[in-house]
Amino acid sequence: xxxxxxxxxxxxxxxxxxxxxxxxxxxxxxxxxxxxxxxxxxxxxxxxxxxxxxxxxxxxxxxxxxxxxxxxxxxxxxxxxxxxxxxxxxxxxxxxxxxxxxxxxxxx
Numbered sequence: 001x002x003x004x005x006x007x008x009x010x011x012x013x014x015x016x017x018x019x020x021x022x023x024x025x026x027x028x029x030x031x032x033x034x035x036x037x038x039x040x041x042x043x044x045x046x047x048x049x050x051x052x053x054x055x056x057x058x059x060x061x062x063x064x065x066x067x068x069x070x071x072x073x074x075x076x077x078x079x080x081x082x083x084x085x086x087x088x089x090x091x092x093x094x095x096x097x098x099x100x101x102x103x104x105x106x107x108x
Contacts, residue, residue: 001064006096009061010089012054017085019047024082054079065096 026040055076062072078088 001099003100005057005061005064006093006100008057010093012050012057013079013085013089013092016047016051016054016079017083017089019043019050020079020082020085023047051079061092061096065099 023040023043026036026043029036030040058075058079059072062075067075075088075092078084
């Protein structure tokens with residue numbers, strides 16, 4: 001497995017998590033204060049597209065790391081829970097990085 005697979009996942013996990021927080025703030029502004037409907041629409045559309053990319057990259061990492069279905073599902077769903085992706089990304093990185101050390105050939 002290439003390290004770029006983990007890097008892509010990490011970037012999209014952070015981007016998705018930040019966009020979800022921005023979307024939550026926009027929803028509060030829209031429904032709580034009656035302002036920012038256009039901004040909320042634009043942020044929701046951007047978040048939707050970025051979330052789909054996150055799903056593809058998370059699935060790619062999970063299939064290459066040979067995760068169980070339950071673990072893969074948890075990682076995929078974590079992108080829908082505000083702040084969860086930050087914690088899940090850290091845990092996944094700590095778990096997957098040792099796989100790169102095992103894959104490196106020994107140098108003489």
